[in-house]
Amino acid sequence: MNAAPGPRPRPDASMTLLNEVMKRPLDPGYAAAARRRAERRAAGESTEPRVPAHVVAMLVAVGLGMIVTVAVLHLRAPQPAATQARSLLADQVVERSLQIESLTDRSVALAAAVDELENAGTLPSSLREANDRDKLTNGTTAVSGPGLVVTLTDGGLADDEGDQRVWDTDLQFVVNALWASGAEAIAVGGERLTAVSAIRSAGDAILVDLQPLNGPSYRVEAIGDPEKLQVEFARSSGPAYLQVLGTQGIESGVQSAEELLLPAGRPQTLRWAAQPGPGSGGPEPGDEESGGPEPGGAEPDGTRNESPAGSRSPGTDPDDPDDTAQQDDTAKDGA
Structure with a gap:
């Protein structure tokens, strides 16, 4: 024995949501609020909000501005450790600069004293001439x-x-x-x-x-x-x-x-080069058969290699x- 068939579903049952949107587009909460305003209006009460909207917007803007200002000031405020390190580095730069100036003045004074001793005639003329040529070649004396x-x-x-x-x-x-x-x-x-x-x-x-x-x-x-x-x-x-x-x-x-x-030029400090002693196997001073380039990268003819960089x-x-x-x-x- 077959059971009796149940009621057939409505053809538009799947469109319930669309029907609700079309028939009642306004949310029930908005409808209730409008109904309350209408009741207050009918009773003679004020329907305006207690705090105007522009006042609320102004307060919000002022609050956001204060927050942003505090954040910027906090980020831009110098940190004590960074300020102290920067001041220490500045003091060290000034101190080292003064030391360099003092050592440079002393070097110039010592160079002048050496020149006076050389010009006093304590060295043979051949050595003085060779010394002058070396100074010109090395750039350690002024020229014009x-x-x-x-x-x-x-x-x-x-x-x-x-x-x-x-x-x-x-x-x-x-x-x-x-x-x-x-x-x-x-x-x-x-x-x-x-x-x-x-x-x-x-x-x-x-x-x-x-x-x-x-x-x-x-x-x-x-x-x-x-x-x-x-x-x-x-x-x-x-x-x-x-x-x-x-x-x-x-x-x-x-x-x-x-x-x-x-x-x-500035005085040169040789850290590795030294004059070879007798019997060391190195070229003696005045040896013309060394065959190597002159100091400073010069070729034997007195010119330097021209290599673009x-x-x-x-x-x-x-x-x-x-x-x-x-x-x-x-x-x-x-x-």
């Missing part, structure tokens, strides 16, 4: 004479573009070109180059023997035969390199000078190991 001046100036189109600033490698290239052109003494930004001088960078600053140069214009002075320097420099790759710099907004200039005065160098291949090694050697020599 005619020569050539090359200037490089940062571009002023965009301060944040590194290609429009003069790099240390640019000065290295110019210095090497001048050495190869026959320069006898060179100074960069008033700093005399010696056999162990280095031109390098620290951030955006260019250093010569750890002394920062003041930009945006950099002056390279070379003493030598002006006519020979101009001719040989024009034959070198220096002018082409300066043209490359010009396309990047860096201004350059080359001019001869009738009289240049280059200061003495830096990505601006024309005619170098970064994939060529020989060119890369040559650039590394130039960057280490600094001149």
